[in-house]
Amino acid sequence: xxxxxxxxxxxxxxxxxxxxxxxxxxxxxxxxxxxxxxxxxxxxxxxxxxxxxxxxxxxxxxxxxxxxxxxxxxxxxxxxxxxxxxxxxxxxxxxxxxxxxxxxxxxxxxxxxxxxxxxxxxxxxxxxxxxxxxxxxxxxxxxxxxxxxxxxxxxxxxxxxxxxxxxxxxxxxxxxxxxxxxxxxxxxxxxxxxxxxxxxxxxxxxxxxxxxxxxxxxxxxxxxxxxxxxxxxxxxxxxxxxxxxxxxxxxxxxxxxxxxxxxxxxxxxxxxxxxxxxxxxxxxxxxxxxxxxxxxxxxxxxxxxxxxxxxxxxxxxxxxxxx
Ligand code: DGY
Numbered sequence: 163x164x165x166x167x168x169x170x171x172x173x174x175x176x177x178x179x180x181x182x183x184x185x186x187x188x189x190x191x192x193x194x195x196x197x198x199x200x201x202x203x204x205x206x207x208x209x210x211x212x213x214x215x216x217x218x219x220x221x222x223x224x225x226x227x228x229x230x231x232x233x234x235x236x237x238x239x240x241x242x243x244x245x246x247x248x249x250x251x252x253x254x255x256x257x258x259x260x261x262x263x264x265x266x267x268x269x270x271x272x273x274x275x276x277x278x279x280x281x282x283x284x285x286x287x288x289x290x291x292x293x294x295x296x297x298x299x300x301x302x303x304x305x306x307x308x309x310x311x312x313x314x315x316x317x318x319x320x321x322x323x324x325x326x327x328x329x330x331x332x333x334x335x336x337x338x339x340x341x342x343x344x345x346x347x348x349x350x351x352x353x354x355x356x357x358x359x360x361x362x363x364x365x366x367x368x369x370x371x372x373x374x375x376x377x378x379x380x381x382x383x384x385x386x387x388x389x390x391x392x393x394x395x396x397x398x399x400x401x402x403x404x405x406x407x408x409x410x411x412x413x414x415x416x417x418x419x420x421x422x423x424x425x426x427x428x429x430x431x432x433x434x435x436x437x438x439x440x441x442x443x444x445x446x447x448x449x450x451x452x453x454x455x456x457x458x459x460x461x462x463x464x465x466x467x468x469x470x471x472x473x474x475x476x477x478x479x480x481x482x483x484x485x
Contacts, residue, residue: 167476168232170210172198172219175239176458179465186473187212200225207233211476214239214468215246217452218434223250235475237468240455241265244378244405248485259471259483263321264463265455270325272454273373273403274333276427277314280399280448281371282306307370307397307424309334315369316340317362317385318376318404324354326373331355341365366393371401378405388413391423399425403454406432415440418447429454 169187171180173196183189190210192198197218198206206213207228214237215221221236225247235257238246243260251258279285283306290296290304314330316323319342330336331354338356340346346358359365362385366372372394376382386400386409394400400423402409411432417423418441425446431437434452441447455461471481 167212168210169212169214169237169472170206171214171239172203172206173216173239175465176462178462179469182466182469183214183472186469187476204228207231211235212237212472214472216240217242217245219245221246221251223247223254226251226254226256235259235472235481237472237475237481239464239468242378242405243485257475257481258485259468259475259481260485261464261467262483264467265460266321266325268457268460269322269403269454270329272429272450272456273322273326273375273401273427274329276403276429276448276450277371277373277399277401278309280401280425280427280446281309285448286445307399309336309371311335311337312370313368314338315365315372316356317365317372317374318342319346319351319356319358320375322403323373323375324350326375327354327356336371339365339368362390363393366390366398367395369398370395371399373401374404374408376404376408378408382408384408384410386410386414388416391417394423396422397424399423399427401427403429406430406434411438411441415444418444421446 165187167187169183169189171191174191174193180191203225208230210233212235213233216239236251238258238260241260241262246258248258283304287304314336316326316338319340327338331338338354339359340356341359341362351358391413414426415438418426427448429450430452437449441449471483474481
């Protein structure tokens with residue numbers, strides 16, 4: 163028997179996760195246009211018991227008001243939730259959940275991949291071959307920067323920051339320093355070859371690579387600004403798989419153009435899918451289209467997490483990942 167509980171998924175998911183949702187609920191998937199238009203969102207609030215948005219659905223306070231609203235919960239597909247005004251959602255009586263844990267490894271892999279790609283010219287080299295620019299091996303052709311043994315600085319030492327430290331330290335012999343707002347157990351940090359420093363500046367000054375793993379939102383907006391970019395070594399690289407607006411993109415373009423830092427590996431941007439035109443013109447940065455969690459295993463697991471949260475909610479329990 164089909165459930166009478168109606169769930170709208172705002173963006174197509176991997177089929178395995180949609181099928182799992184259909185085992186419990188009457189499901190509709192919005193196939194496009196993406197992001198789902200505001201009129202459809204407002205109609206959905208009246209028609210569905212639950213809506214499962216993603217990072218591309220920007221949800222300000224006005225998004226939660228609809229006459230005769232039927233929706234009681236938003237099961238966000240993703241761990242980051244700075245696209246949702248959580249206070250306004252809660253104040254209007256909506257529960258909100260996210261999907262922590264299941265995308266830790268995929269995101270840390272992506273950060274490490276960007277670090278290697280920008281340090282070793284991996285994506286530029288690929289582009290040069292396709293463009294017919296490779297004339298043959300020689301000892302000074304396209305020299306990159308050694309990664310092994312260099313110091314990695316991490317901003318935000320939650321699950322993903324720790325997974326990044328594990329890869330860097332145990333895989334590449336990198337000493338790790340990090341900034342985190344709360345104190346991290348020194349034994350845990352030591353097991354990852356990591357040392358907590360007191361300020362963001364201290365991390366920037368000590369590091370050959372800086373990788374951002376803090377949440378997005380008002381508190382971290384432009385955390386990396388012109389002043390802080392100046393604290394980085396001219397040989398250092400910035401990696402961002404967190405959220406675009408953690409970095410002041412205009413200031414980053416200036417720093418990359420002037421080579422006051424050596425390069426950047428970016429998976430996230432302030433106005434996705436738009437990318438700052440200054441970045442597009444530079445060869446000392448590697449750009450990826452928000453692929454941190456983009457493996458079939460991880461995206462399926464994220465969907466299954468949403469299912470788990472909605473099932474708990476409609477069973478009258480507190481969802482495991484309620485925000
Ligand atoms: C996340 O889960 O936060 C990813 O960035 C995709 O939204």
